[in-house]
Structures are given as C-alpha cells and as structure tokens.
Amino acid sequence: MRKWQKWSSVAATAVMGVGLLAGCGSQSTSNSSTNASAQNLGTASNPVNLTVGIASSGPAETTLVNNQVKAFEKQYPNIHVTVKPFSGNELQDLQAELAAHTAPDIFYVDSSIAQQLESSGAIAPLDNYMKQDNFQTSAYETSLMKAFQWQGKQYGIPKDENSLALESNMTLLNKAGIQTPPKTWSEFETDAAKLKAKGIAPLAFPIDVARYYPFVLNFGGSYYDAASNKVTFTNSANDAGLNFFLKNEREGYLVNPSNLGGTWAGVPFAQGKVAMVAEGAWLIPSMQQTAPNMKYTITDFPTQNGKASNMVYTVAYEMAASSKNPAAAAKLLFFLTGNQAEQMTAKSGLAIPSYVPDQSVFLKSNPSYQAFVDGVKNGTAYQFGPSGNNFVNAINAATQAGVLKNLSPSAVLSQAQSTFQSQNQQ
Amino acid sequence: MQRRVSPAFYVVAILYSLVSLVPFVWSIYTSFKPTAGVYDTWVPLSKLTLQSYKYLLTSPQVSFMQWLLNSVIVAVIVTIGNLIVNTLAGYAFARFRFPAKGPLFMVFLAVMMIPGQVVLVPMYILLAHLGWINTYQGLTIPFLMSPFMIFLTRQFFLGMPNELEEAAKVDGLGPWGIFFKIFLPLSRPLIATQTIFTFQGNWNSFLWTSLLESSQNMYTLPVGLNNLYGQYNAYWNQVLAGVLLLTIPMIIIFFIFQRQFVQGISTSGIK
Numbered sequence: 001m002r003k004w005q006k007w008s009s010v011a012a013t014a015v016m017g018v019g020l021l022a023g024c025g026s027q028s029t030s031n032s033s034t035n036a037s038a039q040n041l042g043t044a045s046n047p048v049n050l051t052v053g054i055a056s057s058g059p060a061e062t063t064l065v066n067n068q069v070k071a072f073e074k075q076y077p078n079i080h081v082t083v084k085p086f087s088g089n090e091l092q093d094l095q096a097e098l099a100a101h102t103a104p105d106i107f108y109v110d111s112s113i114a115q116q117l118e119s120s121g122a123i124a125p126l127d128n129y130m131k132q133d134n135f136q137t138s139a140y141e142t143s144l145m146k147a148f149q150w151q152g153k154q155y156g157i158p159k160d161e162n163s164l165a166l167e168s169n170m171t172l173l174n175k176a177g178i179q180t181p182p183k184t185w186s187e188f189e190t191d192a193a194k195l196k197a198k199g200i201a202p203l204a205f206p207i208d209v210a211r212y213y214p215f216v217l218n219f220g221g222s223y224y225d226a227a228s229n230k231v232t233f234t235n236s237a238n239d240a241g242l243n244f245f246l247k248n249e250r251e252g253y254l255v256n257p258s259n260l261g262g263t264w265a266g267v268p269f270a271q272g273k274v275a276m277v278a279e280g281a282w283l284i285p286s287m288q289q290t291a292p293n294m295k296y297t298i299t300d301f302p303t304q305n306g307k308a309s310n311m312v313y314t315v316a317y318e319m320a321a322s323s324k325n326p327a328a329a330a331k332l333l334f335f336l337t338g339n340q341a342e343q344m345t346a347k348s349g350l351a352i353p354s355y356v357p358d359q360s361v362f363l364k365s366n367p368s369y370q371a372f373v374d375g376v377k378n379g380t381a382y383q384f385g386p387s388g389n390n391f392v393n394a395i396n397a398a399t400q401a402g403v404l405k406n407l408s409p410s411a412v413l414s415q416a417q418s419t420f421q422s423q424n425q426q
Numbered sequence: 427m428q429r430r431v432s433p434a435f436y437v438v439a440i441l442y443s444l445v446s447l448v449p450f451v452w453s454i455y456t457s458f459k460p461t462a463g464v465y466d467t468w469v470p471l472s473k474l475t476l477q478s479y480k481y482l483l484t485s486p487q488v489s490f491m492q493w494l495l496n497s498v499i500v501a502v503i504v505t506i507g508n509l510i511v512n513t514l515a516g517y518a519f520a521r522f523r524f525p526a527k528g529p530l531f532m533v534f535l536a537v538m539m540i541p542g543q544v545v546l547v548p549m550y551i552l553l554a555h556l557g558w559i560n561t562y563q564g565l566t567i568p569f570l571m572s573p574f575m576i577f578l579t580r581q582f583f584l585g586m587p588n589e590l591e592e593a594a595k596v597d598g599l600g601p602w603g604i605f606f607k608i609f610l611p612l613s614r615p616l617i618a619t620q621t622i623f624t625f626q627g628n629w630n631s632f633l634w635t636s637l638l639e640s641s642q643n644m645y646t647l648p649v650g651l652n653n654l655y656g657q658y659n660a661y662w663n664q665v666l667a668g669v670l671l672l673t674i675p676m677i678i679i680f681f682i683f684q685r686q687f688v689q690g691i692s693t694s695g696i697k
Contacts, residue, residue, distance in 0.1 A: 053640075056653070059487040087649045088636025096547045096637055100554035271465050289661070290465050 039327045042078030048328045049080050052336070053094070053107030055315075056085040057350070064348045068341040072332055079328050091116075098122040103320040105329040106336075109156055111147040111314045111383045112392070118150035119386040124319040125153040129330035141312075144354050147381035148316045156316030157337040160351035162280040163310045163375025164211070164301045169294070172200050172275040181276065181297060185215075185244070185304040192253035201274040204265035205254040207403055209395045210382055211278060213311060216241030217380060218304035223395065224384045231384070231391060233417040234410075242399070242409040244304075249403050256403075270294065280313060281352060281372040300371050312379030314354065387424055394420035457667035464663050478667035490671075492643060493650035498675075500565045500635075500646060501628040507570035508624045509617060515571070516579025517605055521591065531580075538573045542633070550637060560641045569628065575620055582616045583609060618686030625679050629672075647672050 042048035052069065056062045062085055069081045084104055086093050091113050097103035098117075109117060117123050130137070137145055140158055148156030168181040176195045182188040192202035205211055209223070216223060221238035224231055232238075248254040260268035265277040270291035277283065278301060287294065301310050317336055323329045335341055342355035346362035352373055353362055359373055384391040395416040402412035456464065458474040482490050518524075519531055549568065558564035586609060594604045610617075632648045639645055645653075651668035654661055 084640045085642070085653070087639060087645060087653065088632065092546075092633075093637055093640075096550040099547050100551040102554045102559060267465055289461050292462055 040325055041076065041328050041331065042325075044078060047078045047080050048325045049082070050106070050325060050329055050332055051082045051084055051104035052317075052332070053090075053097075053104035054083060054085050055090040055108045055110075060348070061350055064344065064350060065336075068336055068344055069332075071340060071344070072335045075335070076328070076331060079332065081332060098320060098322070101322040103322060105323040105325065106317050106319050106333045108159070108315050109148070109318045111312070111316070111381045112388055114148050114156060114316065114318070115150050115383060115386045116388060117318070118148075118153075118155045122321055123155050124321040124323065124326060125155055126157070126319065126330065126333070127154055129327070129334075130154065133330065133334055135334055139356050140354055141356065141376050141379075143312050143376060143379045143381055144314050147312065147314055147383055148318070150386075156318040157333060158314045158316045158354035159337050159342075160315060160345065161354045161373075161376050162282065162313040162352060163372050163379050164214070164278050164280055165371035165375060166276060166278050166299050166301055167269065167283055168276045168297050168299065169269065169272065169274075170297055171295070172272070176200060176275075181299045182302055183300070185218075185302045188302055189248070189251075189253060192248070192251070195275050196252055201255045201260060201268070202253045203255065203276040203278065204257045204260055204262070204268050204274040205278060206265060207249070207256055207396065207400050209392060209399065210311060210313075212242075212245040212399075213380070213382075214301070214309035215244045215304065217309040218307045219244065224391065226385070229385050231387075231417070231420055233395065233413040233420070236410075238413055239409040242402075242412060245399075246402055246407075246409060246412070250406070266290075269296075281369055284368070298368055298371050301375055308378040310375040310379040312376050312381045314381065387420075390420055390423040394423065453666045454670060457663055457670055459663050461661060461663060464661075478661075478663040479671075481664055482668055482671065488654075489642060489645070489650065490647075490668075493645050493647045494671075496562075496565075496644060497629060497646040497648075499562060500631075501625050503562075503566045504569045504628045505621055505625045507566065508572055508575060509620055511571040512575040512579050512620065513610070513613070513617070514605075515576045517583055517609060519576065519580040520583035520586075521604075522601075534573045534576055538577065546633070546637065553638065558638075560639055560644050562644075564638045565635060565644075565646070572624065575624065578620075579613075579616060582613060586612070615686050618683040622680060622683050626676055629676055 040048060052065065054062065054065050056065070062083065065083050069083055073079065073081060086107075090108065090110075094103060094107065094117070098120075099122075103122075109123075126135075129135075135157075137154075141161070144158040144161055145154065148154060148158065166181055170181075172195070173179075173181065173191070176191070176198045178191050178194060182191050188203070195202040213223070216238055219237070219240035221235060221241045223233055223238060245254070249256075255274065257263070257265045257268055260273050262268040262271075262273075265274070265279055266283050266286045267290075268274045269277045269279075269283070270287055272291075272294065287296070300308070317333045319326065319329050319333055337355065339355060339358065342353040342358040343361055345351055345353045346358045347365070349362070349366055352369060353359055363370060363373060398412045398416035398419060401407060401415065402409070407415075455474075457478055458476070459466070459469045460473060460475050460477060463469045463473065482488055519527065553559060553564045553568070556563075558567075590608060591604055594608050599607060630648060631646070632652065635646050636649045636652065639649060642650075647668070651665065651672065654665050654668060
C-alpha cells in the first residue's frame with residue numbers, strides 16, 4: 001500500500017474516532033459565577049434579559065404567560081423577558097439544561113419533581129429575595145407553599161393549584177335509584193353495590209398512589225415521613241387504607257380506566273361508560289371538548305372516618321441557581337405568582353390561581369370549580385421526597401401486582417419497600 | 427423450480443395483513459372525526475370532517491410547514507452525511523491496512539453498545555459550549571455517522587472478492603477509483619438500506635431534538651406535533667392527522683428505494 005493511502009486512511013478513521021468520542025462528550029461543567037451584580041435590574045442602555053421556561057398545556061397557556069410577561073415588562077421596562085415552552089419531557093430537558101447552565105432563569109416545577117431538583121443544588125433558594133421584597137406567604141395555602149420547601153428553605157412559589165373532587169353522571173346514578181352523589185366513602189360502597197347490580201361501572205379509579213393515597217391518610221397511615229425524608233411503606237398503620245382500596249378493586253366498585261378502554265378516567269366518563277370519576281379540574285376542559293352535551297355534577301371528594309383528606313397537585317415557578325440576574329429573576333418570579341398575574345390566570349379560566357385573594361375572581365366566572373378550591377385546604381401535596389420517581393414507581397408496581405395477584409396489603413407494602421430500597425442503592 | 431404455495435398460506439397472509447392494517451385504518455378514521463366525537467367508536471361518514479388537517483396546515487399556532495421544512499433539512503443532511511462518512515469508513519476498515527486498525531474498530535463496536543440516553547447530558551453540555559443549541563448544526567453534525575452502519579458497510583465490503591480489486595489495480599485504478607467505479611456501483615442495495623434506515627431514524631427522532639430545540643421555529647415535526655396533546659387534554663384527531671402527515675414522506679422514501687432494499691435483503695440471504 002502506498003504511503004499516502006496508508007496515512008489518508010489513518011486520518012479518516014482517526015477523524016471518525018474523534019467524532020465519536022466528541023459525540024460521547026465529557027462532563028465538563030464550568031463553575032460560572034452566579035453572583036454577578038446581585039441587584040442588577042437593568043438600565044435603558046443596558047437592559048437585563050431573562051428567560052421563562054414553561055411546560056405549556058397548549059397555545060392558550062403560552063398566550064397567557066406572554067401577556068403576563070408583557071405586564072411585567074411594563075412595570076420593569078429595563079428587563080426583557082422571553083417565554084420558552086419546553087418541547088419534550090420537562091424534567092429531562094431541565095436536567096440537561098441545568099447541568100449545562102443554559103436553563104431558563106425561572107421555570108415551572110411540578111411538586112412531584114420539586115425536591116429532586118431542589119436537593120441537587122441547581123435551584124436557588126428564595127428566602128433572601130422574599131425578605132427583600134416583603135413577600136406575603138400568607139396569600140398562599142400552607143399545603144401549597146410546603147410543596148416547594150426543602151430542608152427548611154423555600155425554593156418555589158406556587159402559581160396554580162388543583163385537588164381531587166368527585167364527578168358524577170347523574171343519569172347513570174338515577175338509573176340505580178341514587179339521587180345524590182356519595183359524601184363519604186362508606187356511602188360510596190353502598191351506592192357502588194347498587195350501580196354494579198344494574199350493570200353500571202361505579203367509579204373509574206386508576207391503580208395509582210396519586211389517587212388512592214387519601215385512603216391511607218384517612219386510616220392514620222403515611223407512606224412518607226417528610227421531616228426525616230424516610231419512606232415508611234411497611235408501617236403497619238398503612239395496611240387499613242390500602243386494604244380499603246384493594247377491597248373495592250376486588251369488588252369491582254373501583255375500576256381501572258384501562259379496563260374501560262381509556263388511558264385515563266376522563267375517557268370512559270366522557271363515553272358514558274362509568275357513573276363516577278375522582279379527578280381534578282383538568283377534567284372540565286377535556287369534557288367540554290369531548291362530551292360537550294353530557295351533564296355531570298361536581299361534589300367534594302368523599303370523606304372517610306371523619307377526615308377530608310385530599311391530594312394537592314401544584315406547579316411553582318423556581319429559579320435556576322445559575323441565573324446571571326437573580327434579583328431581576330426573583331422580581332419576575334414574584335410578579336408571575338402575585339396579584340396582577342394571578343388575576344389574569346383567574347380571568348383566563350385555565351388554572352385555579354394559587355394566590356388566595358384572586359380565587360374569588362376565578363370562582364365568580366367558574367363556580368363549578370369550588371370543590372377543587374376547597375379540596376386544597378385539606379390536601380397533602382403530591383410529592384414524596386427527592387426520590388419521588390422511584391417511590392411512585394415502586395408503590396404503583398406493587399399495588400398493581402396486589403390487584404392482579406390478590407395480595408394482602410402487607411405483602412404489597414413489603415414488596416414496595418424492597419423495590420424502593422434496591423432502586424435507591426443503585 | 428417454483429414451489430407451489432398452498433391456498434391456506436394466502437388466506438392466513440391476507441387475514442394477517444388485514445389485522446395489521448386495522449390500527450392504521452383506525453388512525454386515518456379518527457383523524458377525520460370532529461373533536462366532540464373523538465371518543466365515539468363510530469361516527470357516521472356524513473359527520474367526518476377535514477377540520478384537523480385544516481387546523482394543522484393553516485393555524486398560526488402550529489407552524490406545520492416550518493416544522494416540515496426543518497425535518498426535511500435535518501433528515502436529508504444527516505442521511506447524505508451518513509452515506510458519505512459510513513461508506514468511506516467501512517471501505518477503509520475493510521480494505522486498508524493501517525496502524526491501530528483493530529483497536530479502533532473495537533472502539534466503534536464498543537460505542538454501539540452504549541445506550542443513547544447515557545450520553546444525553548454530556549452531549550448536551552458539549553453542544554451548549556459550542557453554541558449549537560437551537561441550531562441546525564446541533565441537529566445534524568453529531569449524527570453524521572453511525573457506528574452500526576460503519577460496521578454493516580465494513581462487512582459488506584469485506585465480502586467483495588480480492589480479485590476484483592486486483593484487476594482494477596492492474597487497469598490503473600487507485601483507491602478512490604476502485605471505490606467509486608467498482609465498489610460503490612456494486613453496493614446499491616447497501617446504500618438503499620442505509621438511506622431508508624438513516625432517514626427514518628432521523629425523521630422520527632424525538633428525544634434529542636426536543637432537548638436541543640427550545641425555539642418553536644426550530645422544532646422538527648415530531649417535536650411540534652408532541653405539543654398537540656397534554657397529559658389529560660389530547661386532541662386525538664389532530665394528533666393522528668399530524669402523525670399521518672408525518673408518515674407520508676417515509677412511505678414515499680420506502681417506495682422509491684424498495685426494489686434495492688428488498689434486493690439487499692435477498693442477496694444477503696443467499697450468499
């Protein structure tokens with residue numbers, strides 16, 4: 001082989017190799033300074049540029065945030081804000097962006113993933129900025145604020161809220177001789193027996209800790225101790241609540257939506273295949289689009305043992321620790337969760353504002369949402385610590401096995417505990 | 427000699443084809459349903475509508491044509507780049523001797539075994555440092571080669587008889603001449619297979635594209651269409667209309683290259 005042939009082939013393959021290794025990349029995170037001009041709010045000649053990352057539910061929400069940002073820019077003309085919707089999985093996108101220091105200055109964080117991000121150190125605590133701006137925490141429900149605390153520090157301010165209510169197709173309930181939706185879970189069992197006898201599926205309810213956790217709380221149990229960040233599946237006080245769920249599944253009173261041909265409970269409900277669902281306010285726009293003529297009532301999530309436990313789902317705005325303009329970003333964050341912006345949220349009807357004084361505005365034009373607003377008062381945030389993903393996967397897999405294999409509650413909980421431990425040791 | 431195929435075989439094959447087609451036909455049907463009846467099992471033909479397609483193609487909130495253009499640009503550049511780079515690299519590995527050839531090839535094989543998700547964050551950081559976020563460079567340059575396709579090409583070229591190369595050398599051809607005049611024309615099935623797989627892989631690529639592109643103008647079709655549904659609020663008629671529009675270019679590519687593609691499979695099977 002001629003020399004040039006030899007070396008050209010070496011060069012070609014070496015370029016390929018370098019390309020490959022470059023493709024794999026290296027974890028070279030630079031520690032860029034985050035302390036730049038702590039109070040910089042920009043000037044006319046040198047404005048501050050900020051970015052807001054949103055996991056938008058659709059064009060209407062993107063428009064709402066854009067309008068809120070315009071109102072902010074009017075108040076702070078030297079701060080320019082760009083709104084960027086996340087296009088894929090928000091957590092996945094955020095993790096890469098936070099690692100590369102390209103994350104937006106502030107962004108949506110769902111309560112279920114909040115502590116995972118907060119414990120990583122990539123999110124800036126807000127306590128100092130709250131003090132500086134005299135931020136009023138009393139304007140938000142405690143359960144909502146708690147959802148964005150980690151080790152005593154406040155990392156996020158909730159922008160909206162949601163909880164579970166009971167939605168009932170009264171036509172189907174009346175067919176079984178039931179005049180009003182059940183107010184307690186024991187009333188539900190009686191009604192469910194009547195519905196089942198008429199061949200009507202009583203309640204579409206997924207096999208998901210996000211829905212059935214109130215039963216565990218109502219019987220005095222708890223799967224997670226937030227104070228010590230410990231997972232407590234095997235606490236014997238949990239058996240009774242889980243047993244209530246498993247028993248009703250076995251009876252066919254609670255029916256997994258997939259068994260009724262739906263990816264979530266709203267689908268069979270819209271099709272008139274089930275008498276009741278226990279979902280949040282996200283059900284309403286879905287029903288308006290897919291079953292605009294169906295009449296249904298919304299009542300409080302049923303109580304049990306005299307307790308009105310509920311699940312609270314909420315999203316906050318949080319700030320990247322890598323933000324180059326933290327003071328301006330904090331101003332924007334407080335504005336987007338404060339009175340003026342939340343009033344715009346209330347008027348749009350897209351979400352229940354977390355800012356309590358604005359909730360009356362929202363309820364005035366959306367009175368049917370009252371149960372969802374009330375549910376937050378007795379709610380527990382849907383979050384189970386920084387290993388929340390593993391937690392949910394472990395308990396949901398074990399509960400599904402429990403339903404399919406007819407396992408006892410203690411067997412389900414032991415399985416969940418060992419799965420969680422093995423995942424967390426990896 | 428031709429073997430007689432039993433009629434029962436045709437019956438089973440036809441039935442199987444019909445069953446396989448049901449989800450596709452159902453998707454087409456649902457894409458024509460009005461939003462209010464999207465969960466209804468049957469919607470009468472008179473109520474079927476073009477509203478989803480109209481929305482996708484004309485709504486200012488859905489930049490369908492821009493996303494389509496981005497998808498075409500990315501898939502075409504990546505496919506052409508792969509054809510050039512993979513074929514040349516496979517040729518070098520198969521026909522040349524050079525220092526560290528064995529270890530280098532082992533590196534390629536090792537890279538094939540690393541799941542893409544593992545390198546997602548380091549790759550993102552690298553591209554962020556290069557300033558390639560929200561750019562065509564970011565979507566194309568890291569994907570201009572494929573270790574698997576280099577491996578496939580190498581195996582294909584290894585099977586070429588030495589006599590062919592020797593004869594070409596006697597006739598005065600150099601390595602480039604041998605490659606372009608002898609090997610490349612003989613590897614049409616390989617090129618067709620690479621084209622289809624590479625184009626399809628990039629056409630449907632979602633994970634990396636969604637991570638890299640945060641500006642709506644830079645979305646590719648799968649990423650843009652993903653925004654049509656939320657966790658609870660899916661417009662299934664629009665989603666399925668989008669998916670069908672997304673599928674059409676892939677079907678065209680397959681039909682263009684199908685003869686070579688099938689030939690590639692059959693020749694590799696009778697060696």
